[in-house]
Amino acid sequence: MKKTASLLALTCLSIISFNTSAEVSANVAASSNYYWRGLTQTDDAAALSGGIDYNSDNGFYAGTWVSNVDFDDQTSYEMDFYAGFSGETQGLGYDLGYIYYAYPDAPGDSDFGELYGSLSWQWLSAKVSYLTHAQNDSSNEDDMLYLELNASFSILTDSELALHIGRSSGDTILEWTGEDDSYMDYGISVSKDGFTLGVVKTDLNTNDDIKAYVSYGVDFSL
Template structure:
């Protein structure tokens, strides 16, 4: 009996080890990963309503490596014109996990690292990192519609301006075939007027709002967007003014 008991324990451990090996093989198998990318040409690069290219066109591209477990890594870049000597590119990376709540809902948790390589004045510190939670639900009123609620927090925002919070609500609603009505409203908040001015170089408040309304469509795999983007910033530079935004992109 002692021999049989020892054998049972041995085979149990062997079985558990084999299952773990299979699980590890499954985790790192090529079928567990997907790679996707996108490239976009746009009349502007608007980040939270503000132009990052001095109201000039932008070229953007991204690459995502995703695991079937929900974890993913994303690399993204765009040309920028922020008046920073030596810099003309923004290069970011995202680390995230997407939890599929049900067939209609997902919840993403992200860390985003925003970088402006080449800045000659090292005392400016334009780079920053932030954390995000993004809830998305489809099929709320009509099949194909979508709402997204997101919150972002940076403990040390651009130019070492301290705490920054951004909240956003967005929707997409199909109106005709592949044409979708889109809209969004966002709210940015820093600790004080002084911190806001430190981050942006202007402003008489510690917060502002941004808006978007327009149309989006996908025709034969090509994504296009035509929208109006604006903010409630008063007496700011031209980069805060409202603009007609158009983009065309391709995912692969």
């Protein structure tokens, strides 16, 4: 993890040094649960998270994000590093990047990374995330693909309604869930003034209940 994170940091710094027009921001949030692709990462407990982001006028961005987690192996927190390029051409938005998920206090090597790409148009966006590597202590975890479709609409007074559907597939999914090598997850949320109320659901037999969460987050410039 240290070698990959250091390389990512050096790459970001080298690009940042050639761009003087940029914005640095931070974010903090509290949530009643931390869901990732429909599955709780905190054993259905509350989560506190925060991050720092760098955005350049040329479309380059980089950042890091940290949250508590609660896994069966006693892993207690997650630290993400990401970088990419985003922009818009002829009304079509795009985003290409890489994200590295690190779990520094995990008893084994649980880190993994993904390449991702997305396209957006008006209220609709589609994204693909592909596993580049998974933890080294399990030869079964070497394949994972996530496809998602998202939509967001303005409703009522300055509120946003968001809809989500995603599909996880690959050998890694079977290793993680112990049930199947693919599953669907669904989500609906309403947000206003930093507050979000949402529900999530998967089609996994062992985790198919509809679950609700509430969160509050703030962003500010540095």
